[in-house]
Amino acid sequence: xxxxxxxxxxxxxxxxxxxxxxxxxxxxxxxxxxxxxxxxxxxxxxxxxxxxxxxxxxxxxxxxxxxxxxxxxxxxxxxx
Numbered sequence: 001x002x003x004x005x006x007x008x009x010x011x012x013x014x015x016x017x018x019x020x021x022x023x024x025x026x027x028x029x030x031x032x033x034x035x036x037x038x039x040x041x042x043x044x045x046x047x048x049x050x051x052x053x054x055x056x057x058x059x060x061x062x063x064x065x066x067x068x069x070x071x072x073x074x075x076x077x078x079x080x
Contacts (some may be wrong), residue, residue, distance in 0.1 A: 006042075006064070041067035 011020035013032060024030075027038050027050055037051040037060065049063045 039067065041064050043068045 002068075011017065011023055013020050013024070013034065016050070021032055024032050024036060025049060029036050029050070029052060033053055035051075035053070037055065039049045039051075039060075041047070041049070044067070049066075051059055051063070
């Protein structure tokens with residue numbers, strides 16, 4: 001996971017956590033269902049992949065395998 005630039009973050013909703021609820025809703029989880037996982041690939045930070053309710057380790061590994069590693073996507077710069 002280090003090669004992919006993965007950083008694990010946790011939003012605990014055991015108790016009332018308004019910030020976590022806003023994040024869950026923004027990721028398409030308005031019911032705040034758990035388990036819920038969002039993967040933000042380092043090179044595609046605005047395109048999170050989500051797993052909700054029922055998923056396996058294999059589901060997560062597939063998403064991680066599809067994430068490009070840091071520096072693998074070439075960005076084009078529009079000429080002015």
